[in-house]
Amino acid sequence: MMRSTEGITDSKQIDAIRTTDMIVHHEGAVQMAEKILTLPDVRPEVQAFARDVIRAQSTEIETMRNWLVGSKEVVEPHVMDMNDHGH
Numbered sequence: 308m309m310r311s312t313e314g315i316t317d318s319k320q321i322d323a324i325r326t327t328d329m330i331v332h333h334e335g336a337v338q339m340a341e342k343i344l345t346l347p348d349v350r351p352e353v354q355a356f357a358r359d360v361i362r363a364q365s366t367e368i369e370t371m372r373n374w375l376v377g378s379k380e381v382v383e384p385h386v387m388d389m390n391d392h393g394h
Contacts, residue, residue, distance in 0.1 A: 319378060326371050333364040333371075340364075 309328045312321045340357040343349055349357075 323375060323378060326375055330368055330371050333368045337361050337364045337368070 309325060309332075312324055315321050315324070337360065340360040343357040344354060
């Protein structure tokens, strides 16, 4: 799910790319968990897990966004292709 940083020698740019891609990855997890909470007949323990995912991943997204702001590195988010499988 992470794009290649092969050929990039600037460690700050590599960190920004990886952080940006991780934000997108976490956002996907939050979206899936939110979807679970809209479905009928979801077991209580699955609902609790979905809420935990939303809470934890949202906190991590905010942390990573703050890192990017602090680093002043700007990287366009990687558009995930579900057929790509991270390649």
